[in-house]
Amino acid sequence: EAGVVQSPRYKIIEKKQPVAFWCNPISGHNTLYWYRQNLGQGPELLIRYENEEAVDDSQLPKDRFSAERLKGVDSTLKIQPAELGDSAVYLCASSPRLGFGSSYEQYFGPGTRLTVT
Amino acid sequence: SQQGEEDPQALSIQEGENATMNCSYKTSINNLQWYRQNSGRGLVHLILIRSNEREKHSGRLRVTLDTSKKSSSLLITASRAADTASYFCATAISSNTGKLIFGQGTTLQVKP
Numbered sequence: 676e677a678g679v680v681q682s683p684r685y686k687i688i689e690k691k692q693p694v695a696f697w698c699n700p701i702s703g704h705n706t707l708y709w710y711r712q713n714l715g716q717g718p719e720l721l722i723r724y725e726n727e728e729a730v731d732d733s734q735l736p737k738d739r740f741s742a743e744r745l746k747g748v749d750s751t752l753k754i755q756p757a758e759l760g761d762s763a764v765y766l767c768a769s770s771p772r773l774g775f776g777s778s779y780e781q782y783f784g785p786g787t788r789l790t791v792t
Numbered sequence: 793s794q795q796g797e798e799d800p801q802a803l804s805i806q807e808g809e810n811a812t813m814n815c816s817y818k819t820s821i822n823n824l825q826w827y828r829q830n831s832g833r834g835l836v837h838l839i840l841i842r843s844n845e846r847e848k849h850s851g852r853l854r855v856t857l858d859t860s861k862k863s864s865s866l867l868i869t870a871s872r873a874a875d876t877a878s879y880f881c882a883t884a885i886s887s888n889t890g891k892l893i894f895g896q897g898t899t900l901q902v903k904p
Binding site for chain 1: 825827832833834835836837840880882889890891892893894895896897
């Protein structure tokens with residue numbers, strides 16, 4: 676079974692430029708997450724999708740960040756314009772549909788390391 | 793904001809020794825999970841313990857949960873060089889959302 680796929684793996688851009696990250700979750704996983712991980716820290720949730728619906732985007736800086744999950748499969752996270760403080764690793768994760776009384780583990784992709792200069 | 797606080801931040805041991813990492817959290821939880829992250833890679837799920845469980849084992853891993861103290865520990869027995877990684881605890885407050893809040897992690901180095 677293929678894991679979560681992310682691209683690109685690395686991206687270097689100048690500040691004020693736009694950037695986009697792509698994620699393909701594990702087949703059949705309804706829930707998709709985008710996290711940001713700063714150096715030496717744990718991941719912090721940016722947005723969570725159930726199928727194509729963003730059900731939790733409270734941590735997404737909406738002035739410059741946007742995300743979409745068309746058709747409830749692949750997802751794209753965009754930053755426009757990027758700032759120096761956006762340098763981090765952006766992780767995508769997926770999990771199966773949640774069952775009653777259960778909370779499933781999440782399966783993570785390798786991440787995209789963004790450097791803003 | 794991150795709920796979990798992990799201790800120690802860094803740990804260095806010799807191969808064959810046991811490694812213990814601790815995690816404390818602030819609010820009531822549905823379950824607590826431990827993840828491993830190798831350098832430059834994504835996180836890998838290790839083990840999940842529910843709020844009504846006190847101890848769980850998986851291979852060389854042993855996890856305990858003390859809800860009265862809002863703390864958990866991860867024990868890796870007979871460590872190997874391949875166990876070198878960062879370890880994160882993550883808490884799920886609700887079983888309905890799947891939302892996890894991660895701690896800052898413990899960096900483990902196992903010397904051969």
